[in-house]
Every structure is written in structure tokens, then in C-alpha cells.
Amino acid sequence: MSDSSTTTARPRPPVGGGGFGRGPMGGAGMPAEKSMNFGPSARRLARRMNPDRPKLLAVIGLAVISVVFSVVGPKILGYATDLIFTGVIGKQLPAGTSTQQAIEAARASGNDNFADLLAGMDVVPGQGIDFGALGTVLLWVLALYVASSVFAWYQGYLLNDVVQRTVYRLREEVEEKLNRLPLRFFDGQPRGELLSRVTNDIDNVSQTLQQTMSQLLNSLLLVIGVLAMMFVISPLLALIALVTIPLTMVATGMIAKRSQRHFVAQWKHTGTLNAHIEEAFTGHELVKVFGRRPEVEEVFRERNEELFKASFGAQFISGIIMPMMMFIGNLNYVAIAVVGGLRVATGAMSLGDVQAFIQYSRQFTQPLTQVASMANLLQSGVASAERVFELLDAAEQEPDPADPVVPTARRGRVEFEHVSFSYDPEQPLIEDLSLVADPGHTVAIVGPTGAGKTTLVNLVMRFYELNSGRITLDGIDITAMRRDDLRSHIGMVLQDTWLFGGTIRENIAYGNPRATEEQILAAARATFVDRFVRTLPDGYDTVIDEEGSNVSAGEKQLLTIARAFLADPSLLILDEATSSVDTRTEVLVQHAMAALRSDRTSFVIAHRLSTIRDADLILVMEEGSIVEHGTHDELLATRGAYHRLYSAQFSGAVIEDDETTAEGVPTPVSP
Structure with a gap:
């Protein structure tokens, strides 16, 4: 074994984008937010529905049929109005006369307006309302509206299926993306901000697609259909109605541009606030212990105020669109009513056509108003989609080799060959490190905080990629293996315990889902979990909550050790695995660890040197380099760095100054 040069930097997790605190009072910074590019993001979101293109085509077809039936309705209903109006006028005219005679009589009496009105009508003097024809027309209108509703319902059903499948695939893709991202990415992201993108933003995208897709499609088709019918009825009135389109587009564009950044x-502020809340409430005990609640509440108020201002600005500015559209629509309605009334009076149009056109003018402005009212929702959804796309576009970890080497032997021999690594290129950490861990040996790694102990085992797990050199497991370069194959050989017990919401049995079986009940119980007995589980009312069926608050810190640590025991790895990594257990339990756990470490290579990171006295090899690290190596007795005899650490723990506090003992060891000072 050899070791090489040292470094002056201590290991620091990389920070991407913005900084964030590690403790309850740490700042939950955000990566710099790019200005939203609405068009490309909206098109990218729309392209995600391509796998359901046949259903989308069916949705469009159903929407066309529904809108056609809906648009034809007012025109036919205008015939009913004409039947009623013609019957009322015909009843007032003398029976037995012709329509031409009635017109001439009206002109002779000086009533030219009434004569013009009669000239534009198909009236029969003396005949009242034809209720048979009126009933037939109304039945046709009813049938059209019912059919339009049925097609619209089925269109909504299919569109709902398309939207939910799209969001389902988006969630799946985000989940898979998270599994492909390197640990470096998560080091630079506040958990609350990341969770906000995965949950809040995706839910907002789902809501936006659900509420806008159908309305946008129907509104577009309705505008086209209504506009065609208006030109059929009266090109002049249609041109008057068209004046509202450029006004609407200009006003909506100006308002939308201002609300976009809000x-x-x-x-952005939603993610920042979530990050702060997640951080503060995860460490709420420390917040209370150190009396920092006022500061936490102040940070919350500040970020909540920022979110309020941004949300208020976004909703208020975009909310102006709706009343503005209603105002333009009312102006259009007044103009059509006045011009249409004059044309009826002159006989240029029938009353039924004017009535139908007024209905069409309402239908024409209604979809424009709906689109305007959806502008804020659409902008909000696209903004969320862009945040999700930023996550999907993040740089991934190096892919597994196309032709991976599958290890056949499980001996556990680990070799570092001239390994160099740094979190920050400007701050070297581990440089030209070489070591060998033989099968079945226990390698203990000790050293001051920040020396690079945990970094060393993270490199073995391939959580980070090396700058240079290589690491082999049983003679195979770990980069030539699939990460799953590599990690299936490794069991890991961390200082920070992690248990999920489930039974104790399920938490132990997490190490080997295929384990039998007998194997689970054997692992629990070997790691002394069985001792405290038997005292619980529900035994192994005791449900652990998400925070693990119904079991002690030491019991949680024992459960994680039992989980690793059940996995039966060839390489075992223990990162301060006994730090949370009491002294008596630690003795029992040491015996369990001895059984667990037999016939397998073990890397043990330890601060309490009493736990690694029997290690086959002890590595002493300082600033990323191995400064000493040997057995416990050998290192004590050299009276170097390990002796100083040992003396500090067992002889009292050590104060280093310019004067040391003759052996070069700082003078121990009793408390």
C-alpha cells in the first residue's frame, strides 16, 4: 500500500446555482431563475402528448362535430323567430289580400318603413303563427343541442384520458431522471425546492392542461364556425364584429407580457418558501433548543411576503384581461344591435337573422373572453412546466457502460490506484491515493472532521466520479460495471439513520426483499434488534412513522445494522454505525459487527477509536491523504497522528502549542 501527496482543502459538497444551509437556520437559496420563454416551453409541453395522437385526433373530430351542431343551432332558431314574427304580422293584415297589395297599401298610407319591412318578409296576410312548422324547427334545435352536448362530453372524456396519461408519463420521467442524476446535483439543491418541482409544479401542469386544453380547442373551433355563419348571414355585421379581434389581441398581448415575469x-418564491419550511420543521427541535424561532418566523414572513407580492401581481395583472374583454364585447354587441335593427327596419335582413347574428356575436366574443380568462392559468402552467423541464434537462451522471462487466466472484478485494478527486476543481481534496483492502479484512478510517473519510467510501460506492486514477473491486474497474451490480455487492450503515414509514419487519427486509421470515428473525437476533422488538406491543408488526419518533435513536441504528446484515454483502461500509447507541449496547453491537464482518471486507469510519482496535488495518487521514497506516498497536508505537487522536480521547483534552513532549506528542491536559 502506498499514499501520496496531501492537500490543503477540506471536503465540501458542491453547491450548484445557489447556496443553502445545512441546519435549521441555513438559507434556502434558489438557483438563478431564467426568464420564461413561453412559446418554446408551451410547444414542448404540447409535444409530450404525441404518444396519444390517435386520441387527440378523435378529440379534435368530436370537437368539430360538437361545435358544428352548436353553431348551426342559432341559425335554425332564427327560422323559429321568423315564423313567430311573420305569423304576428300576417294576422294583422286583411285576409284575402296578397303580400304585394299589403305593401302597396302601406306605401299609399305613407308608412314606407312598414312597407319595407313587409317586402323583406315571407308573410301571408290573414294567416297567424304556423305552430306545426314552429314545433318542427324547435325539435330540430333541441336535437342539435343534445347531440352537441353528447359529443362534447365524450370529447372531454377522451381529453381527460390524454391529459392524465401525459402527466403520468411526466411523473415517471421525472422519477427516472432523479435516479439518473448524480449526488452532486442533490448536494446543490434544497430538498424543499426540489420537492416543489416534483409535486407542486407537476400538479399545476396537470391542472393547466385539464382546464385549458378543451376550452382552447373548443374556443378556436367556435370562433371559426361562428365567424363563417356571421359572414353567411351578413358580411357587413361580420366585419363590424371582426374589429374586436385586433383590439383583443393587442390588449391581451400587452397585459400577458407584463404578467409573465410575475x-x-x-x-420561484413558492419553491423557496417550501425549502425554508421543509428545513425549519425538519430541525424544529434544534430551532427551539437554540431559541431561534423568532429568526425562523422572520425568514418565513419575508419569503411569504415575497410570494404574496409575486402572486398578487401575477393574478391581478392577468385578471385585468377578463373585464377588458367583456368591455370590448359589450361595445361590439351594441354596434351589432344598432346596425342590425336598422337593416331589419329597411327590410335588408329578417328579424330572425338579426337575432341569430346577435347570438353569434355573443358566441364570438365568449371564446375570446374564455381564452383571455385562461391566460393567467396558461402562463402559470407553462412557468411550472419550464421548471420541470429544467430538472429534466439537468446534466446526468455518466451512463453505465454499454457492455458492462458482470462480476462472478464476490471476494470483496478493493484497490485504489493513484486516485485523485475534488468537489471543486479549484480546491484539490484527494490526490494520488493508493491503497489495498484485502478480502475479509477490516479497514478502519480515522481522522479529524473534514479529512475525507466519508468521501473515500463515497468513491467506492461511485456516488462521485474520479478526477483520475481508478478503483477496482475484485480486480474489476468499478466504472466497467453497472452501478446496480456494484452496489449489490456493498452494504452500508450510515451515521444518519433512515427508516421509512412501515413495519419493523419491512424496514429490516429492505436489505433483502426476498428474505424469508426466518432470515429476518436471524438478522434481528444477530444484531440485538430482537431484544427490544419483543417488548413492543405489536412486535415486528410495529409501524414506524416517517420520522421514526416511536423508537429511540439507538434502536433505529440497530435496525439499519440488521438491514445491512440481512443483505449479506461482500463489502461492508460502516460510517459511524454505532454512534447513536449507548455504551452497553455498543458492546453487543460490536460482537454483532464482528459476525457481520467475518469473511467480508469492511470499511469502518470511526471517531471513537475504541471501536476499531481489532481492525486489520487502520488508515489515518488528514486533508484528503493517508498520513499513517497500520494496526492499532503499531500506530500507537509510532506516536504520530493516531497516537495524538488516541491521547485526545483517552487522556483528556489536548492543547497544541509550540512546546511538545520529547516524542513529538502534545502534552495532555487533564480536565
Whole structure:
């Protein structure tokens, strides 16, 4: 075994984008938010529905049929109005006369307006309302509206299926992306911010697609259909109605442009606030112990105020669109009513056509108003989609080799060959490190905080990629193996315990889902979990909550050790695995660890040197380099760095100054 040069930097996790605190009072910073590019993001979101293109085509077809039936309705209903109006006028005219005679009589009496009105009508003097024809027309209108509703319902059903499948695939893709991202990415992201993108933003995308897709499609088709019918009835009135389109587009564009940045800021501040809440409530005990609640509440108020201002600005500015559209629509309605009334009076149009056109004018402005009212929702959804796309576009870890080497032997021999690594290129950490861990040996790694102990085992797990050199497991370069194959050989017990919400049995079986009940119980007995589980009312069926608050810290640590025991790895990594257990339990766990470490290579990171006295090899690390190596007795005899650490723990506090003992060891000072 050899070791090489040292470094002056201590290991620091990389920070990507913005900084964030590690403790309850740490700042939950955000990566710099790019200005939203609405068009490309909206098109990218729309392309995600391509796998359901046949259903989308069916949705469009159903929407066309529904809108056609809906658009034809007012025109036919205008015939009913004409039947009623013609019957009322015909009843007032003398029976037995012709329509031409009635017109001439009206002109002779000086009533030219009434004569013009009669000239534009198909009236029969003396005949009242034809209720048979009126009933037939109304039945046709009813049938058209019922059919339009049925097609619209089925269109909504299919569109709902398309939207939910799209969001389902998006969630799956995000989940798979998270599994492909390197640990470096998570080191630079506040958990609350990341969770906000995965949950809040995806839910907002789902809501936006659900509420806007159908309305946008129907509104577009309705505008086209209504506009065609208006030109059929009266080109002049249609041109008057068209004046509202450029006014609407200009006004909507100006308002949307101003509200766009507010929506981006709204979701940015939502993620920031979530990050702060997640951080503060995860460490709420420390917040209370150190009396920092006022500061936490102040940070919350500040970020909540920022979110309020951004949300208020976004909703208020975009909310102006709706009343503005209603105002333009009312102006259009008044103009059509006045011009249409004059044309009826002159006989240029029938009353039924004017009535139908007024209905069409309402239908024409209604979809424009709906689109305007959806502008804020659409902008909000696209802003959330862009945040999700930023996550999907993040740089991934190096892919597994196309032709991976599958290890056949499980001996556990680990070799570092001239390994160099740093979190920050400007701050070297581990340089030209070489060591060998033989099968079945226990390698203990000790050293001051920040020396690079945990970094060393993270490199073995391939959580980070090397700058240079290589690491082999049983003679195979770990980069030539699939990560799953590599990690299936490794069991890991961390200082920070992790248990999920489930039974004790399920938490132990997490190490080997195929384990039998007998194997689970054997692992529990070997790691002394069985001793405290038997005292619980529900035994192994005791449900552990998400925080693990119904078991002690030491019991949680024992459960994680039992989990590793059940996995039966060829390489075992223990990162301060006994730090949370009491002294008496530690003795029992040491015996369990001895059984667990037999016939397998073990890397043990330890601060309490009493736990690694029997290690086959002890590595002493300082600033990323191995400064000493040997057995416990050998290292004590050299009276070097390990002796100083040992003396500090067992002889009292050590104060280093310019004067040392003759052996070069700082003078121990009793407390």
C-alpha cells in the first residue's frame, strides 16, 4: 500500500446555482431563475402528448362535430323567430289580400318603413303563427343541442384520458431522471425546492392542461364556425364584429407580457418558501433548543411576503384581461344591435337573422373572453412546466457502460490506484491515493472532521466520479460495471439513520426483499434488534412513522445494522454505525459487527477509536491523504497522528502549542 501527496482543502459538497444551509437556520437559496420563454416551453409541453395522437385526433373530430351542431343551432332558431314574427304580422293584415297589395297599401298610407319591412318578409296576410312548422324547427334545435352536448362530453372524456396519461408519463420521467442524476446535483439543491418541482409544479401542469386544453380547442373551433355563419348571414355585421379581434389581441398581448415575469417569480418564491419550511420543521427541535424561532418566523414572513407580492401581481395583472374583454364585447354587441335593427327596419335582413347574428356575436366574443380568462392559468402552467423541464434537462451522471462487466466472484478485494478527486476543481481534496483492502479484512478510517473519510467510501460506492486514477473491486474497474451490480455487492450503515414509514419487519427486509421470515428473525437476533422488538406491543408488526419518533435513536441504528446484515454483502461500509447507541449496547453491537464482518471486507469510519482496535488495518487521514497506516498497536508505537487522536480521547483534552513532549506528542491536559 502506498499514499501520496496531501492537500490543503477540506471536503465540501458542491453547491450548484445557489447556496443553502445545512441546519435549521441555513438559507434556502434558489438557483438563478431564467426568464420564461413561453412559446418554446408551451410547444414542448404540447409535444409530450404525441404518444396519444390517435386520441387527440378523435378529440379534435368530436370537437368539430360538437361545435358544428352548436353553431348551426342559432341559425335554425332564427327560422323559429321568423315564423313567430311573420305569423304576428300576417294576422294583422286583411285576409284575402296578397303580400304585394299589403305593401302597396302601406306605401299609399305613407308608412314606407312598414312597407319595407313587409317586402323583406315571407308573410301571408290573414294567416297567424304556423305552430306545426314552429314545433318542427324547435325539435330540430333541441336535437342539435343534445347531440352537441353528447359529443362534447365524450370529447372531454377522451381529453381527460390524454391529459392524465401525459402527466403520468411526466411523473415517471421525472422519477427516472432523479435516479439518473448524480449526488452532486442533490448536494446543490434544497430538498424543499426540489420537492416543489416534483409535486407542486407537476400538479399545476396537470391542472393547466385539464382546464385549458378543451376550452382552447373548443374556443378556436367556435370562433371559426361562428365567424363563417356571421359572414353567411351578413358580411357587413361580420366585419363590424371582426374589429374586436385586433383590439383583443393587442390588449391581451400587452397585459400577458407584463404578467409573465410575475408568474415565473410566483413559482420561484413558492419553491423557496417550501425549502425554508421543509428545513425549519425538519430541525424544529434544534430551532427551539437554540431559541431561534423568532429568526425562523422572520425568514418565513419575508419569503411569504415575497410570494404574496409575486402572486398578487401575477393574478391581478392577468385578471385585468377578463373585464377588458367583456368591455370590448359589450361595445361590439351594441354596434351589432344598432346596425342590425336598422337593416331589419329597411327590410335588408329578417328579424330572425338579426337575432341569430346577435347570438353569434355573443358566441364570438365568449371564446375570446374564455381564452383571455385562461391566460393567467396558461402562463402559470407553462412557468411550472419550464421548471420541470429544467430538472429534466439537468446534466446526468455518466451512463453505465454499454457492455458492462458482470462480476462472478464476490471476494470483496478493493484497490485504489493513484486516485485523485475534488468537489471543486479549484480546491484539490484527494490526490494520488493508493491503497489495498484485502478480502475479509477490516479497514478502519480515522481522522479529524473534514479529512475525507466519508468521501473515500463515497468513491467506492461511485456516488462521485474520479478526477483520475481508478478503483477496482475484485480486480474489476468499478466504472466497467453497472452501478446496480456494484452496489449489490456493498452494504452500508450510515451515521444518519433512515427508516421509512412501515413495519419493523419491512424496514429490516429492505436489505433483502426476498428474505424469508426466518432470515429476518436471524438478522434481528444477530444484531440485538430482537431484544427490544419483543417488548413492543405489536412486535415486528410495529409501524414506524416517517420520522421514526416511536423508537429511540439507538434502536433505529440497530435496525439499519440488521438491514445491512440481512443483505449479506461482500463489502461492508460502516460510517459511524454505532454512534447513536449507548455504551452497553455498543458492546453487543460490536460482537454483532464482528459476525457481520467475518469473511467480508469492511470499511469502518470511526471517531471513537475504541471501536476499531481489532481492525486489520487502520488508515489515518488528514486533508484528503493517508498520513499513517497500520494496526492499532503499531500506530500507537509510532506516536504520530493516531497516537495524538488516541491521547485526545483517552487522556483528556489536548492543547497544541509550540512546546511538545520529547516524542513529538502534545502534552495532555487533564480536565
